[in-house]
Amino acid sequence: MTSTYFGRVQTRLFLVFTVGLLWTLVLTPFLSLPDDDRYKVTLTTLAWVAVLGVFVWEPIWHLLQQFRWEKDWPAIYLLLQAVPEAVLVRVVLDRILDASGPVGVGTFALHFATTWLAIFLFVQGPMRVPFLRWRFRGGRIL
Amino acid sequence: MEAPGSTGRTGLAGLPGELQHMSIWTDELVARSGLRVIDMPFVTVGGGLGSFVMVDYLRIAGVPAGHIRTLTVNDHPWQNYEYLLASSQVTRDKRIRSDSSSTLDNIWGFPGYAIRESFAARSLRGFIAPLWNVLTENVLCDYWTPTSGQVFRSMQREGDRIDYWSTLALGRAHVTRRRHGGGYFTVLTQADGEDVAYRSSYVHLAVGYPGLAYLPDLVAYRHRFGDTHRVVNAYEPHEHVYEELNRRGGTVIVRGAGITASQILDRLISDKERLGTDVTIIHLFRTYVEGAHGPSRFLRRRGEYGWAYQGFNWPKSTWGGQDKNRVRRSEGEAREKWLRTLGGTTTPRRKRWQRMLERGRRQGFYRMHVGEVLEVVPGGLGVVVTRLKPDDPSVRPLELESNFVIDATGLEADIAEHTLLADLLQHTGARRNLLGRLDVEPHFEVRGSRAEPGRLYAVGVATLGGYLAGVDTFLGLQIAALEVCDDLARQGFCKFIGVRRSITQWWKWALGRQP
Numbered sequence: 001m002t003s004t005y006f007g008r009v010q011t012r013l014f015l016v017f018t019v020g021l022l023w024t025l026v027l028t029p030f031l032s033l034p035d036d037d038r039y040k041v042t043l044t045t046l047a048w049v050a051v052l053g054v055f056v057w058e059p060i061w062h063l064l065q066q067f068r069w070e071k072d073w074p075a076i077y078l079l080l081q082a083v084p085e086a087v088l089v090r091v092v093l094d095r096i097l098d099a100s101g102p103v104g105v106g107t108f109a110l111h112f113a114t115t116w117l118a119i120f121l122f123v124q125g126p127m128r129v130p131f132l133r134w135r136f137r138g139g140r141i142l
Numbered sequence: 143m144e145a146p147g148s149t150g151r152t153g154l155a156g157l158p159g160e161l162q163h164m165s166i167w168t169d170e171l172v173a174r175s176g177l178r179v180i181d182m183p184f185v186t187v188g189g190g191l192g193s194f195v196m197v198d199y200l201r202i203a204g205v206p207a208g209h210i211r212t213l214t215v216n217d218h219p220w221q222n223y224e225y226l227l228a229s230s231q232v233t234r235d236k237r238i239r240s241d242s243s244s245t246l247d248n249i250w251g252f253p254g255y256a257i258r259e260s261f262a263a264r265s266l267r268g269f270i271a272p273l274w275n276v277l278t279e280n281v282l283c284d285y286w287t288p289t290s291g292q293v294f295r296s297m298q299r300e301g302d303r304i305d306y307w308s309t310l311a312l313g314r315a316h317v318t319r320r321r322h323g324g325g326y327f328t329v330l331t332q333a334d335g336e337d338v339a340y341r342s343s344y345v346h347l348a349v350g351y352p353g354l355a356y357l358p359d360l361v362a363y364r365h366r367f368g369d370t371h372r373v374v375n376a377y378e379p380h381e382h383v384y385e386e387l388n389r390r391g392g393t394v395i396v397r398g399a400g401i402t403a404s405q406i407l408d409r410l411i412s413d414k415e416r417l418g419t420d421v422t423i424i425h426l427f428r429t430y431v432e433g434a435h436g437p438s439r440f441l442r443r444r445g446e447y448g449w450a451y452q453g454f455n456w457p458k459s460t461w462g463g464q465d466k467n468r469v470r471r472s473e474g475e476a477r478e479k480w481l482r483t484l485g486g487t488t489t490p491r492r493k494r495w496q497r498m499l500e501r502g503r504r505q506g507f508y509r510m511h512v513g514e515v516l517e518v519v520p521g522g523l524g525v526v527v528t529r530l531k532p533d534d535p536s537v538r539p540l541e542l543e544s545n546f547v548i549d550a551t552g553l554e555a556d557i558a559e560h561t562l563l564a565d566l567l568q569h570t571g572a573r574r575n576l577l578g579r580l581d582v583e584p585h586f587e588v589r590g591s592r593a594e595p596g597r598l599y600a601v602g603v604a605t606l607g608g609y610l611a612g613v614d615t616f617l618g619l620q621i622a623a624l625e626v627c628d629d630l631a632r633q634g635f636c637k638f639i640g641v642r643r644s645i646t647q648w649w650k651w652a653l654g655r656q657p
């Protein structure tokens with residue numbers, strides 16, 4: 001991808017709240033989570049992926065992109081980026097999430113990883129079907 | 143750089159004097175001249191890749207094939223491209239230089255060529271290799287690129303789907319002039335020799351390279367000594383060079399440091415290693431790139447052993463990211479400067495080529511020289527001597543002897559070498575930009591040429607220096623086509639391809655249904 005900063009932000013917000021949300025809604029009933037707070041846990045996770053992404057990670061990734069001659073962001077980076085992002089979301093959730101039972105690391109990882117993968121696969125191609133101009137506009141939708 | 147069948151310039155011999163001298167034609171004038179007039183809302187001139195993607199967009203934007211004519215000397219759009227590829231040693235099984243999502247048969251770039259190759263594979267390795275490559279490209283490996291065969295086959299299929307073939311009007315277009323009352327006349331000499339005038343609201347020019355240009359010292363050599371056998375251009379057929387080297391061995395000088403030079407070296411070294419011949423290659427650089435280069439830490443391109451490395455002929459983000467914005471937003475000299483910083487001669491850093499040249503350097507059959515050529519003269523029997531300009535004028539110039547010289551510098555001729563473009567500059571109000579090419583708007587309308595409510599657009603290499611860097615690339619031609627298509631939608635000529643139309647049309651593409 002060859003995003004601009006605003007393109008990164010728009011693409012992230014759009015994908016987290018479409019593909020990411022859809023996948024989360026489908027997956028949540030099958031995760032081992034405290035029954036009363038299932039959706040609270042997964043949806044809060046999703047929201048923090050968006051918030052930390054916009055304010056912490058995208059500025060960092062965009063800064064690193066400046067050191068690349070082509071001003072591109074290779075697919076593998078987009079995939080690997082998930083690792084530090086997941087760690088930070090988990091740290092934040094540990095502090096602020098007030099759920100009726102514990103959320104295992106495995107459960108969190110499963111939710112995070114599969115959601116990330118769904119978004120990753122969507123962005124590699126299907127995204128361009130509804131948004132023909134998206135790839136020529138640095139990832140901006142609007 | 144045009145196929146031999148398309149170089150014959152009939153000129154304006156057939157154009158009646160009155161028409162020749164009038165910059166704006168009236169219907170009466172044309173009727174009086176006896177030219178048969180054909181009314182057609184949209185005309186694209188060229189019929190190469192640029193025309194094809196334009197027609198593809200228009201069909202998807204709801205324009206019937208019957209409202210479009212493609213004026214061309216080619217019966218299929220990749221004809222000229224394939225000819226240039228073949229001369230520069232890229233056959234249908236070889237990989238070209240654009241990415242997986244620069245799909246000429248699919249305006250969305252999805253599914254890309256890599257995933258299609260992967261799903262067509264018959265082995266697990268064949269399935270995984272393209273996917274792994276696109277995943278790790280430009281980090282662990284060079285970009286994945288399709289074979290030209292795959293590109294052409296898929297274009298054939300798309301051509302059938304959108305009924306491209308029915309838009310063809312074979313012949314050579316000579317002039318496009320403005321029409322009094324709006325729109326344009328484009329005069330075409332048909333294959334049967336008859337001249338006809340297409341009267342259209344919209345004209346789209348995608349005529350490709352205006353012609354082939356040679357290095358001045360090689361032109362001088364060819365002129366003075368009449369030898370076109372030992373000094374050849376990489377973009378014209380030169381199979382005899384390889385045949386003779388394969389038979390007798392010898393020395394060959396390659397000039398240029400772009401992808402074509404890489405392809406030529408690939409062919410020379412493959413032949414040599416396969417046949418065990420005694421061939422020495424002298425690679426002559428005009429400027430030798432020693433390492434990473436660029437004006438700042440944030441603008442540094444890789445390079446080594448004389449080459450500047452880059453996946454494609456422009457940095458990736460010039461097609462849709464930060465560099466695209468930068469070029470789009472700058473004007474005049476600032477833009478020219480940007481384009482010079484981002485542009486330049488480059489080649490992809492392919493592993494196969496790295497290894498070949500490494501073997502060549504080690505075994506001594508591939509040698510590098512740097513310098514400016516003073517002149518090229520004949521030597522002994524079957525030998526050409528290349529004299530290099532010495533740094534110090536009192537020293538004798540260095541002389542390089544070889545049996546052949548291959549010019550792979552890829553110089554382009556001036557746009558005025560093309561009859562129609564020259565006429566455009568003279569009669570239609572078109573101007574040159576700072577790089578000497580046609581000055582176009584961001585939506586590719588030719589500046590100064592408007593004949594309300596008509597529009598004249600130009601795309602491809604003739605517009606280099608405008609608001610888009612990679613105009614002469616698959617993706618650049620598609621971006622240009624989209625810009626033109628959007629502009630035409632604003633005029634009400636076609637539908638705007640918004641979210642809904644985009645999805646339904648993609649679905650039709652996937653099912654192979656007509657748009």
Ligand SMILES: Cc1cc2nc3c(=O)[nH]c(=O)nc-3n(C[C@H](O)[C@H](O)[C@H](O)COP(=O)(O)OP(=O)(O)OC[C@H]3O[C@@H](n4cnc5c(N)ncnc54)[C@H](O)[C@@H]3O)c2cc1C
Binds near residue numbers: 143192193219230
């Ligand atoms: C060797 C080589 C390799 C390239 N590889 C790549 C690559 O891998 N990836 C990439 O993105 N780009 C590549 N390009 C650049 C570019 O994409 C191609 O050159 C492409 O063919 C340009 O399309 P076009 O429509 O502008 O010109 P063309 O495809 O050349 O089409 C123009 C056509 O117009 C015809 N014509 C001209 N004047 C008239 C007239 N007056 N009347 C009727 N017909 C006329 C010509 O005969 C020609 O067939 C390559 C270029 C070259 C030279």
